[in-house]
Amino acid sequence: MSDPTAEQDGDFIMDAESVPEAFEGKLETPPKRRGSKSTIQGQSRPPEDGETGDRREKKAPDRSPKASGHCIVQAPLCEAKNRPSAPQNADPRGDRWKETERRTNQARNAEIDLPASLPRLVSREVRGQAMQTYPILREHDGHRAFFLYVMNTPNRDDGGHWGTGQPVIPWRKVARCYGKRVQDYGRNLRTRRILKMYRDQVVSDFDWTGYHSNGHARVVKDTGVDPSLEEAWREDQKSDRRDADLVDFFTGKKHNAKRRHKLRRDRIRACRASEPRCSDGRKWRRYLHDRYPGNYYGLLKHMPDAKEEAEEIEGAGRVQTFVNLRRIEEQPMPFYRFSENTVRLTTSRSGLQNLNSDVRDKLTEEWVKLDLSSAQLAIAAKDWGVESALKQLRSEESIWDSLKNRTGVEIKAPLKKGSYATVYGGKRGTIKGRMAYAAAKEGHPMDSEAQRRFLSHPVISELLEKREAKLEEIQVNGGATDCYGNEISTDSIDDDSPERSVLSQLAQAREMQLLTPALELAEEVEKNYQVAPWEIMLYLYDGFVVKFNTPTEEYHIPHIQEAVNQRCENLGYPTRLEVETMCQE
DNA sequence: CCCATGAATCGTCGTGTCGA
DNA sequence: TCGACACGACGATTCATGGG
Structure with a gap:
């Protein structure tokens, strides 16, 4: 994030107003709820589950008077009764363990920025079931975030199918789920302590593998989640949910028009941070950002087809593609930003523009793709x-x-x-x-x-x-x-051979210039008709995708082509705008 | 070659553990 | 109490994916 032009991870959703309702009121009252003591089981845990995590018990007991001390998972919360002299210094678990506990407990109501690739939409019923099964999820932001991560992360140890394989839980991701203060503890964080707290307070059968045996991150061995919940959750994720009553699992907010609107507004604002390198770029972006968002939501009805297509992809590309699809599900309208070394507009988060093209074709089946030949x-x-x-x-x-x-x-x-x-x-x-x-x-x-x-x-x-x-x-x-x-100086490019970079930038600028007549035509059509007969929905560098609002393809497509072809001809470039034929095999 | 995004990798470092 | 050692985590880099 040192890069000023980079927008922050769009999940700024998490501010005051989005705090889940469940939290109201609890703010000042101390966590009386279960917290009190039940939680703590610190030592209640079965002694042997050992490998995962704790071998600690054995020695702890003896030398420490404060054995009691360390088991207070949430002792820190109740400072009211802190005992004066005690356990302070010689804690066998170390200060960092205690501090990790403290910060984790504070994550009950935290400012949490979930990974962008984590899908968070679920149906209302499933969310309700989860909250009922594990009530603490209602009021502990950190645990709720981590629960969501374990259930939904695309980051799985088999690298294959979405939703199969076991979730990988690198320390960084875990910390992220528990909020900024936990992340800030940085190198001192005892991740193992957090995982144990999750097991103790949320899912008692949760289990994970050791760390670093081969330089890899920990992996969940057993989510421990109640089987009927697990099944309902999977079923929900797999289904097409077009008509489902979706909510954000973390915030509990309905994923309705209002929230989507806010998301869009935030994203557009973030994109504004970067300035276009040429006036045509500015025009393109203004036009594209002005599209009616509802037209993109129509794509969602093809989601099952798209997912089916995505299943065909081999290897790591499949996960990438599913991540993209999830983002599209959340907000299908793309927003564009400008980058340092090209005049091209690129979408600010993954989405339609970066989606595997076969999968994208399924989604945009009813739209028409036009691009410059060669x-x-x-x-x-x-x-x-x-x-x-x-x-x-x-x-x-x-x-x-x-x-x-x-x-x-x-x-x-x-x-x-x-x-x-x-x-x-x-x-x-x-x-x-x-x-x-x-x-x-x-x-x-x-x-x-x-x-x-x-x-x-x-x-x-x-x-x-x-x-x-x-x-x-x-x-x-x-x-x-x-x-x-635009003068592009080789000095301004930090690279071994800046000439190559300049060369490609020249070509990319030209490609935008050749395509711009189509944009101008689109703007004109929008002005002249009550309802624009067609509009450009997606920019693809050397082409674009058009949606027809009236059945006038035969009439308008040749006009669009002519506008672009005219410019190509005038400038002497042997290329033409063509309708991409969907060549299925 | 340009872009965005995320995972894996590797060297370094502070600290807890454990035996002498 | 001291020192060797292993571990967890950092940060930067490298390597993947996707698009053109």
Whole structure:
């Protein structure tokens, strides 16, 4: 967060007003509730559950008079009766244990900032069931947050399916659940103590693995949660919940229009912190932020399809995708910010823009995706004066077919990845590596011979050649000026080869310039019609996604294309705006 | 190459533990 | 009481994922 432009983790939801109702009134009264003593069981615990955590008992007993002292889990709360002389100094558990206890107990009513990737929406019924089963959750913010974490975190030890495998509980995440004061205790925190308190006060069968046996974080061995609650919870998470009465498990607030509104407002404000690098960027963002949010909520009805598609993804990408989906469920409308080294608008949190494209296509099934054909290649071809590329792009034969023929690679993905890397300045090794990676992911390994052929394709090889000239030019001039007149100096970029960065920034600026006529048309249409027949819903760098409010695709799409194509032609870039065909296999 | 996001990794350090 | 040792945690870095 040192980065001033970075917005904070959007979960600022946690301020006074969002304190759960349950807390009212208890503020000043000491925790009389169960607290008193029941909790404490400090020693009641079965002696042996040992490994997890405590081997401590054995020695403790003897030397300490204060054995009693240490078992008071919440002693600190009742300072009223602190005993004068006692246990102070020679506590076998150490001051840090006691301090950890104290801070954890104070987390009953804390300012807690949950991880962004943690899904927190559940149906009202399930939340009620959880509160009934474990009443302390109602009034202990920290335990409630940690309970939610254990139940819902995507961070699981099998790295595979969402919701299977055991939750991983790194100390940092645990501390985060118990609020700022616990986090601030930093290196002195005894995480094990917190876990034991959770077990003692909340879920008595909770159990976890040891730490650092192999350098990994702790893992939950047994959530210990009541089976009927566990099942209800899983069922709820799996279902499509479009019509469910959702609440935020942590705050207890209904996830209704009002809350969504507040979320949006906060997010927009956070995005304002960054300034656009060009006027077109500002226009794009204003337009996109002005969209009617309700139109994005309509996407949620495709959520089950999207999840099904996401299940197909192999490896770590699946978890990423589900995290994205959860965020979309919470607030599907994307908000954009500006970054240091590009004119592009990027969404401020993961969401539609960063979602796996196959999954995204499911969600936006009813919308139309338009993008520039081979945009990056076209831009490089023109700006670098690559004759063979210009010719190829203007010819009948698609560049992709040509590349496929040359390399013998049947699928487009790796070739696309390779050409991105080529025009954005990637080194030869990078280009090869990216292609190989993309190919492997699709299950069609790409051998080094194929990679070599890619680089020696006439178009690619001339691109590489002209690219070197361009890089040298940038180096000599100490930078370059993009199509918006921004001077990009190599000095301002902290990198081994800032020229490459400049090169890619130039292309990215141009791509925005080529696309902007579509934005202007959209603004115009909005002005001229009572109800805009179409609007741009999502910005995808070299394309965008359009929603039609009236069945006028046949009429309007060609107009949009014409506006953009006109500019491409005027400026001499051999690319066109195309409707992306959903090619299902 | 640009972006955002998060997980894993590794060296360092203060402190509790335990045996002498 | 002292010193060796292991542990829990930090912080920075590196490596993944996703998008173009």
